[in-house]
Amino acid sequence: MKLHSLNRRLTTILLVFSVPAGTAILIFAGIIEYDSQMKSIARIARARMAVVGDLVQERILCGDVITEIKRDAENLLRQGKVYFSPKQVQPYPSSVLWYVLDKSGRAVILPKKYRSCLGMNFGAIFGDLNEKRPHHYLSIFTRRSVVGSAYSLSNNFKLIVERDLLDIMPTIKYFTRHPIFSKETIFVLSPTGRVIYHPDKNKITTRENLAFEMQDRDLPDKYGLFSYRYMNKDYLAMSMALQSPPDWQIFYTLPLNIARSYMKGPLSLHLSMIVVMSGLMFALLWFFLHRFFSRPVSKMVEAVENDRIDERKSTREITGGVRELEQIFQAIKHRDIAVSRAAEQLRAILDSMDASVYVADMNSHELLFVNDTIKQWAGDVVGQKCFRALHPGRTTPCSFCSNSELLDKRGQPMPVRIREYQDTLTGKWYECRDKAIPWTDGRLVRIEISTDISWRKTAERELYNEKERLSVTLKSIGDAVISTDTRDRITLMNPAAEKLTGWSSKEAKGRYFNEVVPLTKQDTGQKLESPARLSMDRGTIVSLERSCQLERKDGSFCIVSDSAAPIFDSENKITGAVVVLRDVTQELRTQKELMKIKKLETVGVLAGGIAHDFNNIITAILGNLELVQLKIPLEDKTHQQLENAVKACLRAQKLAQQLLTFSKGGSPVRKRTALPELIRESAEFILHGNKSVCRYDFPDDLWMADIDRGQISQVIQNLVLNSINAMPDGGEIRISCSNCSDTQLIKGLDIPPGHYIKITVSDSGRGIPAEIIDKIFEPYFSANSSGSGLGLTIVHSIISKHGGAITVESEEGRGATFSILLPASTQAEEKPFQKPGSQNTIQEALILVMDDDSMIRAMARDVLNIHGHEVLEASHGKQAIEIYQQHMDSGRPVDVVIMDLTIPGGMGGREAAVKLLEMDPSATLVVASGYSSDPVMANYKEYGFKAALVKPYKLNDLVSIIAQLLSAKSEKGPVH
Numbered sequence: 010m011k012l013h014s015l016n017r018r019l020t021t022i023l024l025v026f027s028v029p030a031g032t033a034i035l036i037f038a039g040i041i042e043y044d045s046q047m048k049s050i051a052r053i054a055r056a057r058m059a060v061v062g063d064l065v066q067e068r069i070l071c072g073d074v075i076t077e078i079k080r081d082a083e084n085l086l087r088q089g090k091v092y093f094s095p096k097q098v099q100p101y102p103s104s105v106l107w108y109v110l111d112k113s114g115r116a117v118i119l120p121k122k123y124r125s126c127l128g129m130n131f132g133a134i135f136g137d138l139n140e141k142r143p144h145h146y147l148s149i150f151t152r153r154s155v156v157g158s159a160y161s162l163s164n165n166f167k168l169i170v171e172r173d174l175l176d177i178m179p180t181i182k183y184f185t186r187h188p189i190f191s192k193e194t195i196f197v198l199s200p201t202g203r204v205i206y207h208p209d210k211n212k213i214t215t216r217e218n219l220a221f222e223m224q225d226r227d228l229p230d231k232y233g234l235f236s237y238r239y240m241n242k243d244y245l246a247m248s249m250a251l252q253s254p255p256d257w258q259i260f261y262t263l264p265l266n267i268a269r270s271y272m273k274g275p276l277s278l279h280l281s282m283i284v285v286m287s288g289l290m291f292a293l294l295w296f297f298l299h300r301f302f303s304r305p306v307s308k309m310v311e312a313v314e315n316d317r318i319d320e321r322k323s324t325r326e327i328t329g330g331v332r333e334l335e336q337i338f339q340a341i342k343h344r345d346i347a348v349s350r351a352a353e354q355l356r357a358i359l360d361s362m363d364a365s366v367y368v369a370d371m372n373s374h375e376l377l378f379v380n381d382t383i384k385q386w387a388g389d390v391v392g393q394k395c396f397r398a399l400h401p402g403r404t405t406p407c408s409f410c411s412n413s414e415l416l417d418k419r420g421q422p423m424p425v426r427i428r429e430y431q432d433t434l435t436g437k438w439y440e441c442r443d444k445a446i447p448w449t450d451g452r453l454v455r456i457e458i459s460t461d462i463s464w465r466k467t468a469e470r471e472l473y474n475e476k477e478r479l480s481v482t483l484k485s486i487g488d489a490v491i492s493t494d495t496r497d498r499i500t501l502m503n504p505a506a507e508k509l510t511g512w513s514s515k516e517a518k519g520r521y522f523n524e525v526v527p528l529t530k531q532d533t534g535q536k537l538e539s540p541a542r543l544s545m546d547r548g549t550i551v552s553l554e555r556s557c558q559l560e561r562k563d564g565s566f567c568i569v570s571d572s573a574a575p576i577f578d579s580e581n582k583i584t585g586a587v588v589v590l591r592d593v594t595q596e597l598r599t600q601k602e603l604m605k606i607k608k609l610e611t612v613g614v615l616a617g618g619i620a621h622d623f624n625n626i627i628t629a630i631l632g633n634l635e636l637v638q639l640k641i642p643l644e645d646k647t648h649q650q651l652e653n654a655v656k657a658c659l660r661a662q663k664l665a666q667q668l669l670t671f672s673k674g675g676s677p678v679r680k681r682t683a684l685p686e687l688i689r690e691s692a693e694f695i696l697h698g699n700k701s702v703c704r705y706d707f708p709d710d711l712w713m714a715d716i717d718r719g720q721i722s723q724v725i726q727n728l729v730l731n732s733i734n735a736m737p738d739g740g741e742i743r744i745s746c747s748n749c750s751d752t753q754l755i756k757g758l759d760i761p762p763g764h765y766i767k768i769t770v771s772d773s774g775r776g777i778p779a780e781i782i783d784k785i786f787e788p789y790f791s792a793n794s795s796g797s798g799l800g801l802t803i804v805h806s807i808i809s810k811h812g813g814a815i816t817v818e819s820e821e822g823r824g825a826t827f828s829i830l831l832p833a834s835t836q837a838e839e840k841p842f843q844k845p846g847s848q849n850t851i852q853e854a855l856i857l858v859m860d861d862d863s864m865i866r867a868m869a870r871d872v873l874n875i876h877g878h879e880v881l882e883a884s885h886g887k888q889a890i891e892i893y894q895q896h897m898d899s900g901r902p903v904d905v906v907i908m909d910l911t912i913p914g915g916m917g918g919r920e921a922a923v924k925l926l927e928m929d930p931s932a933t934l935v936v937a938s939g940y941s942s943d944p945v946m947a948n949y950k951e952y953g954f955k956a957a958l959v960k961p962y963k964l965n966d967l968v969s970i971i972a973q974l975l976s977a978k979s980e981k982g983p984v985h
Contacts, residue, residue: 032285038283043276046271047234047272050766051234061181062197065197065259066178078105079160079601081093082109086117092123092124106155106171107168107171108120111167113132115128148171148173154173155172175210181206190268192263194208200217201257202221207219235247248261275508322580362458365378365457365458367456367457369454370452371453371455377448378391409428409430414441422444422446423444424880426443427578437852438463440460442457442460469525489589489591490502491522491526491588492588493585494702495584498521509559509569522542523536523539526554526590528559540553541585543957557570567592569592571587624960625960628865630658630961633864636875681715682716682832684713685707687718687769688746691721692705692729701772704741704744714834723803723807724829732772743771744768746769747766748766765830766831766832767829768829768830772825776820776823777821778821779821782817811831813831813832814830817830854878855880856873856904857906858909859883859884859905859906860884861909862909864884881903889921890928902929908936918938919945922934933955934954935955936949937957955977956974
């Protein structure tokens with residue numbers, strides 16, 4: 010290879026690359042230089058216009074002079090003068106002319122030299138003139154181009170100040186006598202385009218419309234400069250609005266040829282320097298290539314062609330060239346080996362991944378690379394369409410293809426896009442990571458790494474389900490559950506905890522446990538340490554004593570029991586604690602009330618037993634007293650004493666009845682009853698020894714009621730006691746009754762239609778506050794600190810069990826009124842037993858008396874013997890059955906059996922009656938008991954008895970019942 014041939018080729022290559030590159034550099038440098046020069050012109054224009062604009066405003070507006078003029082004008086108005094001479098006012102510049110107009114626009118004050126214009130109307134000329142919007146016009150007085158401004162004076166007068174525009178020329182000319190560019194011009198135009206200032210005095214005087222004469226004016230470029238044509242010359246210009254007045258425009262103009270000449274010099278210099286530098290660099294590059302590449306290569310080729318290359322004969326140049334080429338070849342070889350090794354390592358990494366990795370063309374969807382994971386299930390699919398090879402059955406690109414989302418608006422790669430999708434055929438879940446990357450040939454391709462995450466989805470689903478179960482469990486737990494971290498800050502609260510503490514979970518999260526759940530000892534008020542902190546410190550479950558109390562967010566307190574346990578992680582490290590709180594306020598209160606109720610039940614049982622025994626004793630006493638009365642004449646003083654004793658026994662009977670009422674509870678044992686007597690007795694019993702009095706109002710035609718006397722008595726007593734507590738200083742209680750039909754019932758009560766008896770209990774006490782009136786029937790609610798909170802609850806329960814209703818009306822400070830509705834009786838009126846008319850009507854009969862009290866048996870025997878009856882005695886039910894059986898077998902059966910209901914330690918009347926009726930279904934049985942509230946006494950017929958005797962009973966009652974039964978029996982057959 011000839012040396013000049015290689016040099017020529019290198020020169021050609023250098024020229025091919027250097028000429029376009031140099032041209033591009035020259036163009037680019039020219040553009041930059043042009044931009045720099047244009048910016049310089051624009052910067053100079055703005056600076057010059059800013060100075061001229063300030064000078065124009067200063068000379069035209071002349072704010073210091075205006076203040077003096079306004080003062081002189083006000084003085085002349087006060088003096089009533091209509092014209093003035095220069096001596097009468099402050100000295101002003103000769104270019105300033107001022108005068109005053111009234112509110113109609115007429116001249117009222119003028120300079121003396123223009124007094125002939127006094128009274129002239131200038132309103133049409135200066136109607137919208139003000140100090141912020143001066144006008145440019147031809148002065149009527151001076152006939153020169155002026156700028157006029159209007160200023161307000163007192164009493165709606167207006168001051169007009171005119172400034173001669175020729176006055177500003179010396180000032181601006183002084184500034185512009187040192188121009189930056191030759192023939193530069195600065196002028197000011199009004200909104201209508203007329204000249205306000207121009208270096209040419211004639212243009213100011215003639216008020217030339219210069220804006221109209223600007224031809225071919227284009228829009229400002231990015232530098233704010235624009236060009237126009239004026240009088241067949243081209244100009245480069247810039248305009249700017251003055252700050253005041255804002256609608257005046259200041260212009261800076263420069264002949265276009267001068268601007269071009271300004272830019273031509275620096276531009277030519279820079280381009281020349283770039284050409285020179287490029288030439289030098291080309292020469293240097295050509296020299297180095299010729300010296301260190303083309304010449305050694307040429308020598309080496311020449312030596313090879315002549316078979317003259319060896320170590321002894323090789324020239325220095327040839328040796329140097331070979332070594333350089335050898336170094337180049339070795340570097341290329343090492344690079345190829347490194348690239349090949351890196352490619353193998355990358356492929357090994359991609360093939361070892363437990364994920365599907367492929368690269369596809371973003372336009373044609375052709376697969377360019379797939380790893381072994383894909384080859385195992387799809388084969389070697391390189392060159393195929395990705396949607397066909399990887400998704401069998403598809404003939405078009407996938408709808409979820411991410412190609413359009415991997416590039417931004419500029420076509421540049423975006424960050425990795427991660428998405429998850431489920432294969433509808435296999436049900437498996439995959440995580441796909443897609444990104445656009447440059448390929449070996451420079452095009453952008455899509456690489457996707459798809460990982461099977463089915464196991465993770467299963468775990469997430471199980472975790473979600475477990476979390477949902479835990480959430481539902483926590484929400485459904487009635488106890489308050491609170492968890493904390495190791496710093497004792499709350500991390501979770503269930504709804505029960507929110508309700509207990511008054512804090513929402515959002516408010517409490519991150520706060521210390523003791524801040525949200527302040528616990529103190531109930532008896533001493535001592536603050537307790539956080540149970541969560543205690544459990545974490547001890548590493549075990551801790552419980553607090555039941556006497557601790559919690560202060561809620563609203564300041565109220567409740568008694569709680571709690572336990573806390575530390576939370577351990579998989580490494581057995583404490584990560585927090587969980588605290589379970591339970592409100593035991595109601596539970597403890599219930600326990601206390603249950604203890605009270607148990608005590609009351611015990612007292613009630615004791616009272617019932619005492620009343621029963623007491624009734625037996627009174628029965629014996631009363632009976633014997635009446636027997637003695639039968640033997641003593643009525644006129645005897647002893648008879649009266651005996652009568653007093655009988656009355657005392659009857660009073661004792663009432664006391665025993667009250668004891669029985671106290672001991673009674675449960676479902677009502679109804680009996681047809683007249684309410685007035687029961688109400689009066691119940692109220693008077695409570696009112697003994699009290700300051701309050703009771704007034705009654707009962708109609709004569711009041712209906713009867715089917716009630717449990719003991720329970721309704723308890724209702725009246727509780728209501729009266731409630732009224733007494735409401736009137737600590739005493740007062741009047743009013744109780745009334747009335748009959749009510751359907752139309753008279755209070756609307757909204759949950760009771761069926763029918764006839765009712767209305768009982769009203771009212772007082773003049775302190776009344777019930779409106780905020781608690783709806784709670785008074787709730788258990789354990791009491792406005793009285795000493796009350797149990799059960800009185801009105803029991804009242805409501807009793808009335809409800811009777812099928813009635815109770816309401817309350819009250820106004821605080823004006824007493825309360827309780828209204829009770831009880832169903833009227835629907836039973837037919839029972840005919841009372843009739844007393845025998847004479848001894849001749851009494852039939853002799855065989856009567857069996859069963860009672861555990863021998864005195865009662867003896868008393869009954871004596872009374873019945875007096876009336877001609879034969880009496881058999883039995884102390885318990887079993888003995889009575891045996892006696893009854895013996896007389897049935899002997900042919901002389903017992904006519905009437907009087908049986909005590911309760912026999913301590915033996916068979917009572919109820920059990921014995923069942924046996925006797927099995928033996929003789931027609932047996933005539935009478936039940937007698939001191940337990941008047943026993944269901945058997947209230948419904949004796951249901952148990953097989955013909956009549957009932959309530960102890961203590963009078964002898965006449967006993968004789969009357971026997972006579973009535975024997976009379977009824979004789980109608981069916983003879984009495985033995």
